[in-house]
Amino acid sequence: MNRELYGESVVNGSQRESDSEVIDVEAVWAIVRRQWIVVSVCMVAGLFLGIVYLLSAVPLYTSQISVLIDRSNKQFADQLTLGGGVLDDEGSVLSQVELLRSQTIALSVVDKLKLIDDPQFNASFGSLYKSTYRTIVKIFSVSQWFSSDEGDSVADLEQRKRDAAAGVQGNINVTRVGRSYVLTVAYVSPFPNLSQNVANALGDAYLEDSLNSKYEATRRASNWLLERIAELRQQALDTDLAVQKFKSAHGLVTAGDQLVSDQQLSELNSALIVAQSDVAKAKAKLQRIEQIIDSGETDAIVSDVLDSSITNELRTKYLNASKLEAQISAKLGPRHVQAVRLRAEMDEYKRLMFDELNRIAQGYRSEVDVAEAREKTLAANVADATGVSANANETMVQLRELQRESETYRNLYQTFLQRYQEAVQQQSFPLTDARIISRASASTRPSHPKKILALAGFLALGMFAGAGIGAFREFRDRFFRVGDQIRSTLGLEFLGTAPLMAENAAYKAEPVSDPRTVAKFGPIYDYVVDHPLSSFAETLRNSKIAVDLACSTKKTKVIGIVSTLPGEGKSTIAVNFAELLAAQGARTTLIDADLRNPGATRALAQHAQAGVLEAILGNQDLGRLCLVNPRTGLRFLPAVIKQRVPHSSELLSSPGMKSIISRLSEVNDYIIVDLPPLAPVVDARAFAGTVDAFLFIVEWGKVSRRLVRQSVEADSYLFNKCVGVILNKVDQGKQKLYQKYGSSEYYYRTYSKYYNENA
Numbered sequence: 001m002n003r004e005l006y007g008e009s010v011v012n013g014s015q016r017e018s019d020s021e022v023i024d025v026e027a028v029w030a031i032v033r034r035q036w037i038v039v040s041v042c043m044v045a046g047l048f049l050g051i052v053y054l055l056s057a058v059p060l061y062t063s064q065i066s067v068l069i070d071r072s073n074k075q076f077a078d079q080l081t082l083g084g085g086v087l088d089d090e091g092s093v094l095s096q097v098e099l100l101r102s103q104t105i106a107l108s109v110v111d112k113l114k115l116i117d118d119p120q121f122n123a124s125f126g127s128l129y130k131s132t133y134r135t136i137v138k139i140f141s142v143s144q145w146f147s148s149d150e151g152d153s154v155a156d157l158e159q160r161k162r163d164a165a166a167g168v169q170g171n172i173n174v175t176r177v178g179r180s181y182v183l184t185v186a187y188v189s190p191f192p193n194l195s196q197n198v199a200n201a202l203g204d205a206y207l208e209d210s211l212n213s214k215y216e217a218t219r220r221a222s223n224w225l226l227e228r229i230a231e232l233r234q235q236a237l238d239t240d241l242a243v244q245k246f247k248s249a250h251g252l253v254t255a256g257d258q259l260v261s262d263q264q265l266s267e268l269n270s271a272l273i274v275a276q277s278d279v280a281k282a283k284a285k286l287q288r289i290e291q292i293i294d295s296g297e298t299d300a301i302v303s304d305v306l307d308s309s310i311t312n313e314l315r316t317k318y319l320n321a322s323k324l325e326a327q328i329s330a331k332l333g334p335r336h337v338q339a340v341r342l343r344a345e346m347d348e349y350k351r352l353m354f355d356e357l358n359r360i361a362q363g364y365r366s367e368v369d370v371a372e373a374r375e376k377t378l379a380a381n382v383a384d385a386t387g388v389s390a391n392a393n394e395t396m397v398q399l400r401e402l403q404r405e406s407e408t409y410r411n412l413y414q415t416f417l418q419r420y421q422e423a424v425q426q427q428s429f430p431l432t433d434a435r436i437i438s439r440a441s442a443s444t445r446p447s448h449p450k451k452i453l454a455l456a457g458f459l460a461l462g463m464f465a466g467a468g469i470g471a472f473r474e475f476r477d478r479f480f481r482v483g484d485q486i487r488s489t490l491g492l493e494f495l496g497t498a499p500l501m502a503e504n505a506a507y508k509a510e511p512v513s514d515p516r517t518v519a520k521f522g523p524i525y526d527y528v529v530d531h532p533l534s535s536f537a538e539t540l541r542n543s544k545i546a547v548d549l550a551c552s553t554k555k556t557k558v559i560g561i562v563s564t565l566p567g568e569g570k571s572t573i574a575v576n577f578a579e580l581l582a583a584q585g586a587r588t589t590l591i592d593a594d595l596r597n598p599g600a601t602r603a604l605a606q607h608a609q610a611g612v613l614e615a616i617l618g619n620q621d622l623g624r625l626c627l628v629n630p631r632t633g634l635r636f637l638p639a640v641i642k643q644r645v646p647h648s649s650e651l652l653s654s655p656g657m658k659s660i661i662s663r664l665s666e667v668n669d670y671i672i673v674d675l676p677p678l679a680p681v682v683d684a685r686a687f688a689g690t691v692d693a694f695l696f697i698v699e700w701g702k703v704s705r706r707l708v709r710q711s712v713e714a715d716s717y718l719f720n721k722c723v724g725v726i727l728n729k730v731d732q733g734k735q736k737l738y739q740k741y742g743s744s745e746y747y748y749r750t751y752s753k754y755y756n757e758n759a
Helices: 002-006 025-056 074-080 090-100 103-113 127-140 149-170 192-249 260-295 303-307 309-332 337-428 451-476 483-490 523-530 535-550 570-583 599-604 612-618 648-652 655-665 683-690 705-713 716-721 748-754
Strands: 061-069 172-176 182-189 434-438 494-499 557-563 588-592 635-637 670-674 693-699 722-730
Touching: 025 451, 061 090, 061 192, 090 103, 090 172, 090 182, 090 192, 103 149, 103 192, 149 172, 182 192, 192 337, 192 434, 260 337, 309 337, 483 494, 483 705, 483 722, 494 535, 523 535, 523 570, 535 557, 535 570, 535 693, 535 722, 557 570, 557 683, 570 588, 570 599, 570 670, 570 693, 570 722, 588 599, 588 655, 612 648, 612 655, 648 655, 648 683, 655 670, 655 683, 683 716, 693 716, 705 716, 716 722
Parallel strands: 494 722, 557 670, 557 693, 588 635, 588 670, 693 722
Antiparallel strands: 061 182, 061 434, 172 182
8 A cells, every 4th residue: 555655665674764975064064953062061061171170280390401413513523433423314313312311311310410309309290109109019028028228228229210210201302493403302390490400401411421422432442443453463464474484485586566587577578679679670771782782773872881981982983983984975975095994993983882882781691690699599588587487477376365465454454553543532532413502491481281272172172072972872863853764764654743742640530420431631632632723633634634545445444553662652643643533523433452551541441341352252232332532422442451461462363353343344434443562562463454554653762763664664564554654752842953954844934833732
């Protein structure tokens, strides 16, 4: 039936609530409206705690100094220190920050200021608790019962120093100023003078520790260098002696850095080259003069001919005779006696000149022979020297290795000796890489607590706590609040709401003169009769129309009123719905079929002596068992339970119950059956076959949506006959906090003028 009216909007086991991927701003705002009181209360509580904290907190004073990691001494420090004293990277600066926080610096401050005997320091930061704790430990420590008092005092003094150092460390704050090399060292205590003294002492202790660490490092390095120098000196001597012994053993004589044999070989090679050049030169001169002699050229000249006075004189005479012969031949003819004589003198001069050339050529041959002989001698000497040098070079491989080793140790010795001298200088000239650029002064105003920040923090804490509580409440709010939730979760039509009506505990029913009339125990059971123009009456009218549309072919409509849990007000709805139908002139009978908890009977007929149970079992006259409301004409068949009925579901599905419905159908237009709830018992499901339509009652803000959905889905037959859901006990003041724009609840004020709750 319901599927035909409203479509297939529910499938068993499926998820009905769609998840939106976009943040619903309106839903968030609704949550804020619902939970703002919780958040406000938590914020007020947080503000109150903040005020209490400020009133009870001990004021703390902060003093700080500024320490500069000095880079101006970089070159000088690099020359004097072994490892370089300037900090160049981020890690080194952070290391100095940790050094300022270290126990070594704290212990130095404790010793310098004698903080273990300072009453102000001991009164700060839980020292009394620590002293009490040490006393208790000492009392219950069995090992200390038998130890000496002197040993205990020394150990206790050390422990007190460590505790004091821990107290100093716990109140130090070291920060780096931006990306600079300036460190700010702050100390916090309840006393301004104590903060000032400790802050200044921290800076002094840091500088002293820096000096001491450099001095100790340099001293340790000097000692190590001294030992190493002695070793290197001995190793250098040993390797040098090994070189000399090796030379003596292998007959290696050196001149400077070179062997004598190598020098001789070099000189012989040079002389051989010169000799080879002389041989070539002598052969060239000999060859040239032989060419002149063979050709008979009188004009050819060689250098030695020019240097010979005899040859020059003969050549002069030859030229003069040639000139004179030419003149005479030209004047007197070539056959003249004088010309013939002159030509004979020229021939003689020529012969004498070539004889002189042969003598010079003979000298050239002697020079060639001498040069060749010298060349051969030098070549033989070079070959001998080469053999000697080759043998010496094989030995020189080992000698060079010994010499390299000796040179290495000699260089190391010189280097370490130089570093040792620098270290000695550094010991006498200590240099730090830091200096204090700003001293601490006594603070006149407490730095803690920061009142505005503390109040803001507590206020924010209260706000977050309230938001958390509100979020938890919203998470736990899994109930039905508006009609859209009914449609989306159950897939059923939302018929309307019934307002929350307070029951009058002092109300007493009027005495009943006729035992066959109803006696109502409360005005809420006559609400729709007393207020026919109310929104509650309109909801029931809407339910009547839904039933009429769903059961239009039925002459008599059997309507079951069900809920999920007891106490949701289904009996109140059933009584008012039946009264509305009767008041409109319809023949209506109300049956209380809740045989285990007959709520309608307690509301209308507490004086009844028999009812539906007797009708089922005894087939009695229904006219005698039904009670009548004379005001509206409603007939009511109560359920008088004198003892618990264990088989109520069998009774409701029995032929006797069907017979009751059949007989009532003949004389009624509507039969309203107040059925037991679905969750605890199965009675309603057993009776579902007899019912034409169901009205489902859900209490507003009480029953979880999951339980209601499970109850509806458990019986598809009942679900198909359900014409809609009524939200009962709705708090109209709170419901507006759940309304959404465009929903029926949003426009409630607009159409509420059509209702009159007082008429």
